[in-house]
Amino acid sequence: MSSSFKFVALPAELFTHIHTLSDSELKAMGAYKVVADEAASFPCRVSLTDAEVGETLISLNYVHHVVETPYRSSGPIFVRPGAETARPEVGAVPVMFNHRLLSLRSYSSSGIMVDSTVIQGKEIRQAIENFFSNQSVDYIDVHNARPGCYNCRVVRA
Numbered sequence: 001m002s003s004s005f006k007f008v009a010l011p012a013e014l015f016t017h018i019h020t021l022s023d024s025e026l027k028a029m030g031a032y033k034v035v036a037d038e039a040a041s042f043p044c045r046v047s048l049t050d051a052e053v054g055e056t057l058i059s060l061n062y063v064h065h066v067v068e069t070p071y072r073s074s075g076p077i078f079v080r081p082g083a084e085t086a087r088p089e090v091g092a093v094p095v096m097f098n099h100r101l102l103s104l105r106s107y108s109s110s111g112i113m114v115d116s117t118v119i120q121g122k123e124i125r126q127a128i129e130n131f132f133s134n135q136s137v138d139y140i141d142v143h144n145a146r147p148g149c150y151n152c153r154v155v156r157a
Contacts, residue, residue, distance in 0.1 A: 003091030004157045005128050007142075010045045010062070010077070012085045018058050019081040031060035034078070040099055043144075045077045045152060048086035048094040055080065064150040065141060067111025075143075075150045090157040097121040103145040106131040109138040118145045128154055 018031065026032050035056050036042040042051040051057050057078040065073040088094055098121045105116045114137050119127050124142075131137050140154040 003125065003129065005132060005140075005154050006090050006157045007048065007086070007088045007092070007094055008153045008155055009048045009086040009088075010064075010079075010152070012046045012083055015046065015058070015079045015083075018060065018079070026058065026060075029060070031058055033057070034059050040096070042078050043096045043100075043151060044080040044083050045150070046079055046083040046085055048088065048096055048152060050096050051078065051080055057081075062150065064153075065107075065111070067107075069111040071107065071111055071113050073141075073150075075148060077150055093125055097124050097142070097151070101145040102151075103143040103148070104128070104131065104140050105143070106134070106137040106140045108136050132156060 033056055036051040036053050039053055040050045042057055044051055057080050059076055059078055061074055062077045063074040065071055100121045102121055102124060103118050104127050106114045108114055115131060117127055128140060131140055142151040142154060143149060
């Protein structure tokens with residue numbers, strides 16, 4: 001089976017303004033600065049890479065599944081200042097997923113969940129291909145399974 005999927009990162013321009021906000025302004029919107037204190041533990045949803053130890057990120061709530069169904073969803077994300085929007089090639093899996101326990105949720109074009117699974121990151125390619133073998137699946141949202149944080153969307157290429 002060919003890999004006809006593509007990872008879609010959050011657009012950098014959605015978050016440019018938050019890096020100029022003061023701590024009190026961030027707090028007012030329920031966000032805060034965090035310093036990465038462990039390698040491979042602070043994944044940026046714009047660059048689709050893990051922050052380096054010592055790097056400062058913004059942690060904020062983001063509505064990632066904007067649908068008028070019971071599956072509308074938001075959750076915490078990390079964003080690195082100055083991060084450029086990742087644009088992985090078709091079939092390419094960003095390295096940051098390899099070492100994580102992931103929750104994948106597949107949805108129809110109307111935003112209704114079709115299927116879900118929890119996998120080790122090394123299994124993500126096969127899980128995506130399995131989901132997309134079902135023609136009613138339009139897209140897949142990738143979450144970190146333990147904390148439940150949203151990572152990104154996967155679409156058909």
